[in-house]
Amino acid sequence: MSRVYDRVALIGLGLIASSIFWAIRRGDLAGEVTGYARSGATRDTARRIGLCDRVCDSAAEAVAGADLVILCVPVGAMGQVTADIAGALKPGATVSDVGSVKRAVIDAVGPHLPEGVHFVPAHPLAGTEHSGPESGFAGLYDNRWCIIVPSDQSTDPDAVARLRALWEGMGANVDEMDADHHDLVLAVTSHVPHAIAYTMVGVADHLRRVTESEVVKYSAAGFRDFTRIAASDPTMWRDVFLNNREATLDILGRFTEELFVLQRAIRMGDGDHLYEYFTRTRAIRRGIIEAGQDTDAPDFGRAAKRP
16 A cells, blocks of 8 residues: 555554554555654653654654644543644644544644644544553554544545545554544443443452452453453543543443343343343344454454463
8 A cells, every 4th residue: 555644643652552653664654653652761662662763752843744643642631732732733734643532532632723734533443451652563453443533623535535544554444423423332332341341340359258369360251351451551541431421421321220120130030031131132242243343263362372
């Protein structure tokens, strides 16, 4: 695939940004990729592992001359970061992001952007429970969805088309969605599942009848797989919940109602209801596999450990 941008700047150098860089390099999608992280230790690590063609010591330096700037920082930090880089943005540049919440990001970022800079929010639906610059890999976005959420500052169709081409070049399937609808959908598919996983770990922690060693020892079954995402970055998820609180609370309320119905069926010994419920939800889970968004391989596709 031909190059989409001459220069791309990544602000924040964690898992998502690192994977973007390696995917860009794999596909030769940009001439140069610059990067910046607030932490000096993170910048040192990025330099050591060759993450980005040039790691800068300020965000303004990183975005200077960039055709595309991707904000890869926690949602709660995006407004301030945008204010910091606004004066250094090149006229005609595109600013995008990778945040899991879109309405709050649009409201926080948009007012700081100068005239002539295009803002095209995006959200790659990919990740792992690991974080940091050394966690990234080129194939993270392969056959995963990236949702582009045009804003009032996404009026240039070429800016949207080029960003779409970049994500497709990195292996992603691309769709477009309204910001508010995106936030509701992601509350169902990502935000509430993370909240439940964190809560289940908290339940195990507070249930003193089950010792910590027993939780670790016997977690090879459901607890391990269900709570894997509870190892995700706490700063990122704090900001997600605070910035998508209405949709998250709505879906949590619906989940609680479903849980009460399930609880009653168990208490009343209603096996027919349990069987029907588990059969229906199992079919939905199988649909995820059939859509190519997961695997039915044993142990969720984990490679066997080598001695």
